[in-house]
Amino acid sequence: MTASDDNLYETLPDPSRVAEGLRDTGYLFPTAVADIVDNSIAAEATAIEVIANMDITGEIMLAVLDNGYGMDKDGIINALRYGSSKRPNRASLGKFGLGLKTSSTAFCRRLSVVTRDTGMQPLKGTWDLDRIADIGWKIEISTPSKEELALLDRVAAGKPGTVVLWEKVDRLVGEKGNEKKARKALDRYIDQLKDHCAMVYQRYIDLEDTRARNISLKINGSRLDPWDPFCLSETKKPAAELLQKVQVPGGEQATFTVRAYILPRKDEFADPLLAKKAKLSNDYQGIYVYRENRMIHGPDWMDMFRKEPHFTLLRVEFSFDHKLDEAFHIDIKKSQIILNEVIYDLLRDKFLAPPRREAEKRYRHGAAAAAKGAAALLHAASNNAIHAKADSLKTANIEGVDGKSGNVTISNKFGSATLKIKLLESTEAGELHVQPADSLNDGILWEPALIDRNQAVRINTSHAYYSKVYLPNRKSGVTVQGLDSLLWALCAAEMGTVSDSTKRHFEELRFEVSRLLRQLVEDMPEPDLGGNGND
Incomplete structure (x- = not known):
């Protein structure tokens, strides 16, 4: 009607x-x-x-x-x-x-x-x-x-x-x-x-x-001078590229393009001014959406991922023309698009996976190098303070060393125990009780060691706790000394109470605590060490 x-x-x-x-x-x-x-x-x-x-x-x-x-x-x-x-x-x-x-x-x-x-x-x-x-x-x-x-x-x-x-x-x-x-x-x-x-x-x-x-x-x-988020003068070409044809209403074909760029770390730029202009910070990672060569959205991950420091170097271009306006539901402000489920899954699960791995690898390498450099003098005060009291706090004695197997037999108040423990010589003057290490087995944060036969702790500079907690406090000698003293005391307590029947439990405890600490500091910001990717 x-x-x-x-x-x-x-x-x-x-x-x-x-x-x-x-x-x-x-x-x-x-x-x-x-x-x-x-x-x-x-x-x-x-x-x-x-x-x-x-x-x-x-x-x-x-x-x-x-x-x-x-x-x-x-x-x-x-x-x-x-x-x-x-x-x-x-x-x-x-x-x-x-x-x-x-x-x-x-x-x-x-x-x-x-x-x-x-x-x-x-x-x-x-x-x-x-x-x-x-x-x-x-x-x-x-x-x-x-x-x-x-x-x-x-x-x-x-x-x-x-x-x-x-x-x-x-x-x-x-x-x-x-x-x-x-x-x-x-x-x-x-x-x-x-x-x-x-x-x-x-x-x-x-x-x-x-x-x-x-x-x-x-x-x-x-x-106004242009700002290129992808630093093409440095990156030269994308790490990954996708040209996808789409059928639009009326039978017309359209194409959208996705390109992933992995930027150099700050220390890899030939010109420090270019590194500064690149704005290598967490805020600028993500997908940049362009309609008719005009950026309309971003940078963010469009709800695919959250922004995390180890993806700071990854920036992605998503470009399309007016033919896909309806398909991508362009809003009144031309400031966002909505991807259908197929394209969303294609980008998140397939296209972005390899460049994300590569960007994280590049970032981690820079962060590890920066941490190693910062760690060189970080523990000097702790070594001096612990050494002044080490004799009165000694919890175990070395009874024998098997050079072939690497086993060390110690004695403590509960008897003797045979352990797999590092016997090291000091590499730096005064480094007798706290020693930074590039990595430790199973990614643990710390382990007991003996340096010039002194009870000591080795600390993993590649662990997230080190980069997120130690390094931001590197200018605070009291804080670093307190952290070092805690880990050294845990090692001393382990050496003073371990037995052949409990040594496996101590290993599992270190592994589990290290795992929990890694998760607890996951959302904490990375420190700026002048070369790890942050600005």
């Missing part, structure tokens, strides 16, 4: 409530400004500039200027309409016709577009949220002011171009009243915007990158 016109009623949304509600779509400041830059790129601009400043009264003005093709009166009306008409070019960085309005009004109450089309007089269109309750879904078309024309001519002197202007900015730096604090907050937001745009538009602003049309992007007069 089809409803007749008599039964159909128009229910227009309340303009004020809808416009106010759409302010809360979750935009962050850099994402919001980038949405406007997308429109400039879609308008084929070659020069784009973002200007943000604060006047002496604390009022903030933000403008995005471009030399794109500009608009006539109908174009302005369409651009400011919520749900504007689709662009004929499906590959456009604009997608839903909402970004300009929702991203802008997330931070300001007055949005204007000043534009000039070929051979046309400049025009200005304005949304004012403080007037919308009275005038409804209507925008004001007017003549731009002298100052607004000066902004337009800054990048498009006498030629087509557009200025998007934010005024009545009320959701950026908080309440007025503390000008110094507000200016610092604005400066901080501008720095965030620079970092965001350098990463998001890297392929557009890198003049040597041919994957996207080159543009000049400035922020407050300074031209």
Whole structure:
């Protein structure tokens, strides 16, 4: 049964409530400004500039200027309409016709577009949220002011171009009243915007990158330098690559590309400045998603894995074009994608497994080398302190050594026992009771030893407890001495109470405690030792 016109009623949304509600779509400041830059790129601009400043009264003005093709009166009306008409070019960085309005009004109450089309007089269109309750879904078309024309001519002197202007900015730096604090907050937001745009538009602003049309992007007069998350000048090529064809509705074929890059450790960079620019920290590992060569999401592991320090060197590129928008469920902010189960499992279980292993191996090698270097002088104070009291704390005597089997017979208050225990000579002056070791059997943290026949402990520098607990406290002699004393005392207690019937239990105890400690420190941060992969 089809409803007749008599039964159909128009229910227009309340303009004020809808416009106010759409302010809360979750935009962050850099994402919001980038949405406007997308429109400039879609308008084929070659020069784009973002200007943000604060006047002496604390009022903030933000403008995005471009030399794109500009608009006539109908174009302005369409651009400011919520749900504007689709662009004929499906590959456009604009997608839903909402970004300009929702991203802008997330931070300001007055949005204007000043534009000039070929051979046309400049025009200005304005949304004012403080007037919308009275005038409804209507925008004001007017003549731009002298100052607004000066902004337009800054990048498009006498030629087509557009200025998007934010005024009545009320959701950026908080309440007025503390000008110094507000200016610092604005400066901080501008720095965030620079970092965001350098990463998001890297392929557009890198003049040597041919994957996207080159543009000049400035922020407050300074031209932005691109930031390449994959450090192609160092990595040269991906560690793994996948080109996957996908059938999209309508029978058309599309392709997405996944490339995994393993970055050098900090100490492997030829230039320390390049290492610093690479931002080798936990925050930048993960998958970087690109739509039409514009980064739209990341870096994270898209719920496949959690970020862990030993994967700091792994960064993954996931690239696709507009044909896969529906398949990947691009959201209104173009800031995330949703992978179907087949692709998700393919990436997590098959594609990413080998590069993750290789990235961890490279990281662990660097961490182990750094730990070994840091351990060289770390235990000197402990050796001196323990040696001063070692004779009075002695718990066992050596009765015999079998050079062929390596067995050592000791005697303690419970009798004698034959043990597999390392008999070592000191390699460093004074290193008689605590000795770092590159590794120990079964990955245990510590084991008893005899150094120049002194009761001693060997500590595994490759164990996670050493890198996560010892090394962050390397400047605190008291802490390191306390840790060393504890492990030495455990070894001394073992030597003083062990028997042939209990020695296996002591071995199992060391193994089990070492296993538990490894798990307990798993989520603790790795220390920065200037070469283990962290920045």
